[in-house]
Structures are given as C-alpha cells and as structure tokens.
Amino acid sequence: MTGSPPPFAPYEWMIAWRYLRARRAEGGVSVMTWISLVGITLAVFALIATLAVRSGFRTEFVDTIVGANAHVTVFHSQRVNEAGHTVRTIADYDAMAERVRAVPGVSRVTPLVKGQVMATAGGRNSGVEVFGITPEALAEIPRIADPETSRGDLSAFGRPAGTADAPETVGIALGSGVARELGVEVGDSVRLISPDGVRTAFGVSPRVKAYDVAYIFTAGRYDIDRTRAYMPFDEAQLYFNREGVADELEVTVEDPEAVDRYAPAIAQAAGQNAFTWTWQESSGGFLRALEIEDNVMFVILSVLVLIAAMNIVSGLIMLVKNKGRDIGILRTMGLTEGAVLRVFFICGSFTGIIGTAAGVVLGCLFAIYIDPIFATVNWLSGGGVWDPAIRGIYALPAELQLRDVLSAVALSLGLSFVVTIFPARRAARLNPVEALRYE
Known part of the structure; x- marks a missing residue:
C-alpha cells in the first residue's frame, strides 16, 4: 500500500x-x-x-547637516563683563578646546567667531552669517572643502590679495547662493557692513570693510549656500570686536548618529559654565x-x-x-x-x-x-x-x-x-x- x-x-x-x-x-x-x-x-x-x-x-x-555644521556646539553661559554688557564669549577657548579634544570619539574641535552682516557688491545686497574659522579647520569641513562642487583656491582663504585698490584685503569664502545673489565670482571684492562696528566717543558706528572672494563653496543645502560666509578667525575677532575671545566651539565626532552619547562627556570636559547643543537637537523637528x-x-x-x-x-x-x-x-x-x-x-x-x-x-x-x-x-x-x-x-x-x-x-x-x-x-x-x- x-x-x-x-x-x-x-x-x-x-x-x-x-x-x-x-x-x-x-x-x-x-x-x-x-x-x-x-x-x-x-x-x-x-x-x-x-x-x-x-x-x-x-x-x-x-x-x-553633519557635513557642513558642527556635530556638537559648545557655548558659554551668559555673564556680565566689566563694561556691564551681557556676553557669552569664551575667553579660554584654547584650553577648553584642548580638554574637549581629549574626549574619546571627538575628531575635531574648532573655535568660532560668528556674526551677522550685510554683504554688498555692485549695488546688490545680501544678508550673510559670517563664521570666523582658521584656514586649517575650514579645509577639514567635508561639504565646504569639496573641490568638485567649489570654485577658487582654498589655500587663498585668509591670504591678503594685495590689489592696488585694497592692498590689505583678506580672502574670504562665500556660499554659492550668496555669490549668485551678489553677482560675484572668485577674485571679485565684496564689502561687509556690520551695525555693531567701531566704538567711538559718540557711540558705535557701523563697520564697513572690503574683502576678496577667494573661494565659493556649495554645501548642498540651500539655506547654507544662501546665507553663509567664512572669514579667517583672527580677522573675525577684529571685525566683530572679539579680541582674545571666541563665541563657541565647533565639535565633530566620529559617529554623528550617536552624538547624544558624546554630548555629556564633552560638556563635562568643557567646564561647569559650558553648555552643548547637538545637531540632532537643532534639527530634531525636521x-x-x-x-x-x-x-x-x-x-x-x-x-x-x-x-x-x-x-x-x-x-x-x-x-x-x-x-x-x-x-x-x-x-x-x-x-x-x-x-x-x-x-x-x-x-x-x-x-x-x-x-x-x-x-x-x-x-x-x-x-x-x-x-x-x-x-x-x-x-x-x-x-x-x-x-x-x-x-x-x-x-x-x-x-x-x-x-x-x-x-x-x-x-x-x-x-x-x-x-x-x-x-x-x-x-x-x-x-x-x-x-x-x-x-
């Protein structure tokens, strides 16, 4: 059977x-x-x-986001300086940067000076957020120092142009959207106007200074390319009246997706008056x-x-x-x-x-x-x-x-x-x- x-x-x-x-x-x-x-x-x-x-x-x-911005931003708590103004600047930024750099998983720490100005060229104006950064640190930002999407010579950033009209003009980097709005290319000159400029006996007068466009970058995000410019760190300290101080520390880590794991150690290394702000917190809504x-x-x-x-x-x-x-x-x-x-x-x-x-x-x-x-x-x-x-x-x-x-x-x-x-x-x-x- x-x-x-x-x-x-x-x-x-x-x-x-x-x-x-x-x-x-x-x-x-x-x-x-x-x-x-x-x-x-x-x-x-x-x-x-x-x-x-x-x-x-x-x-x-x-x-x-992580290719053009800090993974973790370290800034100081508000305090009142000798002149009676409320500030959040970091005076010992070099020592703080060394302590944060020693945290396991941290790949880069860069002091920054930030400010908002009006850029003008050829009768055209554009609002710009300026980042004061060292040339070495700028060359390490992936989305900015990309030769395939940028124009100009990054080594000319921060180097005086030495033209006849402006013998002391310093080279800066502009976002492609800013350059398009102003109608400028590499080698052209732009003027930056800051309302919080020169302090005189009669008050504060706007600061106006010309800079040479040494580098034009495309980060891949419209809001970055349309509003951002980079200036040498020491020049930004002079321009924004930040002599001897920095506004914040820009920190990058090895694993941006796990940035919350690094943030407590970074805050502890920065000091008791320091605070951290991660890229996930700033872009958490998105x-x-x-x-x-x-x-x-x-x-x-x-x-x-x-x-x-x-x-x-x-x-x-x-x-x-x-x-x-x-x-x-x-x-x-x-x-x-x-x-x-x-x-x-x-x-x-x-x-x-x-x-x-x-x-x-x-x-x-x-x-x-x-x-x-x-x-x-x-x-x-x-x-x-x-x-x-x-x-x-x-x-x-x-x-x-x-x-x-x-x-x-x-x-x-x-x-x-x-x-x-x-x-x-x-x-x-x-x-x-x-x-x-x-x-």
Whole structure:
C-alpha cells in the first residue's frame, strides 16, 4: 500500500499551470487576474520607490547637516563683563578646546567667531552669517572643502590679495547662493557692513570693510549656500570686536548618529559654565517630521498593496466558478480537499509572485536611474518642479537599501498568500455531487 503524495506534489503544479495558461474561452485566467497582476506590480513599485526616496532624502538631509555644521556646539553661559554688557564669549577657548579634544570619539574641535552682516557688491545686497574659522579647520569641513562642487583656491582663504585698490584685503569664502545673489565670482571684492562696528566717543558706528572672494563653496543645502560666509578667525575677532575671545566651539565626532552619547562627556570636559547643543537637537523637528512622514507613507502604500492583493480574490473566485466541473471530476478521481486547495493556492499566489517580482524590478530601476527620470519630468513640465528654496536640497535623492526591498517583498507576498487562502478553501470544500449534478 503506497502512502499519500506529499503536499505540493508535481501533479498539483501541473494542474495549476494548465489552469493559468488556459485561454479565457476555456475558463482560464480572467481579465480580473491580469488587473490584479498589474495592480500588485504598480503597488510594489510605488512602495519601493517611496522607500528609496525616503532613505535617500534622510541620508542627504543628514549628510548636508553633519557635513557642513558642527556635530556638537559648545557655548558659554551668559555673564556680565566689566563694561556691564551681557556676553557669552569664551575667553579660554584654547584650553577648553584642548580638554574637549581629549574626549574619546571627538575628531575635531574648532573655535568660532560668528556674526551677522550685510554683504554688498555692485549695488546688490545680501544678508550673510559670517563664521570666523582658521584656514586649517575650514579645509577639514567635508561639504565646504569639496573641490568638485567649489570654485577658487582654498589655500587663498585668509591670504591678503594685495590689489592696488585694497592692498590689505583678506580672502574670504562665500556660499554659492550668496555669490549668485551678489553677482560675484572668485577674485571679485565684496564689502561687509556690520551695525555693531567701531566704538567711538559718540557711540558705535557701523563697520564697513572690503574683502576678496577667494573661494565659493556649495554645501548642498540651500539655506547654507544662501546665507553663509567664512572669514579667517583672527580677522573675525577684529571685525566683530572679539579680541582674545571666541563665541563657541565647533565639535565633530566620529559617529554623528550617536552624538547624544558624546554630548555629556564633552560638556563635562568643557567646564561647569559650558553648555552643548547637538545637531540632532537643532534639527530634531525636521528629523521627527521625516520619521512621522515615513511611517504614514508606509501605511498608506501598504493599504495600496492590500487593495491590489484583494483583486486576486476576485480573479480566483471567478476561476473557481469556471472550474466547478473540473473540481468535481478531480474530487471523484481521488483528489483530497487539501490537494484542491493547494492547486488554487498556487494559481493565486503565482499572480502575487509575478506581480511582486515585476514591481521589484521597476522600483529598483527607478531608484537607480532617478536622476535621468527626474530630469525628463522636469523638462516635460517646463522646469521648476523641485524648488531648493523650499526643500533645502537641490535634487530628489534616492538610496536603494536591501531592507526596504525585503520589507516590500515580504509585505506583498504575505498579503498575496493570505488573501489567496479564502477562495482556495472555497474550491476545496466544493461538493463534487453538486458540481456534477447538471453535467
């Protein structure tokens, strides 16, 4: 006596394949099945494309922050100086920087002088935030000291230009947005106007000084390129009346994503009157908004995948109805309920597998070739689809990650397999006597 065949035996696959490739006139795959196939393909494509853009946008957003800004900013608590003014400057910035630099995980510590001025050139004006920094420290900022996106010679930063009109003009670095707003290029001269300038017996008069544009950088974020300029540290101390002091310390760490782990040790090394401000705290609102948007988009697109998978039920029910006579014959020939269930389960799940595979291919191609695709869309729409002034970065990024692809595949196949069970059970429980009564 032979045992019963194992589940998903070859004959079950053979019967399912005959049903799938049968013509519609023979009661084969219906139009609804093709609709469900296309629906699952588009839903998986949309899910993978959205996840790739989400990952790419967050990576680009974080990279532009940590690549052009301090990971941790150290500043002093407010105090009243000898003149009766409230200040937050750091007098012992060199000693404080040495202590912070000794903290494990800290890669760079740089004193900064910061101030807001009005830049003018050729009758055009622009508000600028000036960072006073040493040339050596500026050369270590990844997004600023990038020869592929910058113009000019970084070694000329801080070096007197020695022109006839301004023999003592010092070279500064401008963001590409500032340079575009002022209409200047490398080698041109700009004037910086500070309202808190020269102190005289009659009060404070604005300070106006000309500087040579030695370097133009593109950090990758519109708000940085449009508002930032770098000035040599010692020159910034003179210009902003910060002789012998710094406004803050710019600290970078080895692992920016784990910056909260370094912050307490940095604050302790800086001293009891020092405070820290991490990049996650300054940009926490953006990161939380991205996280909420990511979760909402995943839920919405998961519903779309579920809707597409539900179409399999309609197509499979129609297939079961058309194959009622065949089911009755198969049951009388000895097929068990489980065998019939598996036959129609294969029919339904095969649609989900093919649709998922096609969606993965389309989604991966979209993520890989997003730049030419986006350029084509931008050209067809006449330009202006992506406004960096609103979105902060200059292009739509996409980063294809294995976990995103696997999550999309698992979601699509899981839903496809689950919804297929119900019409397959209906086929398995069909009474062969009722199926063959009118035959």
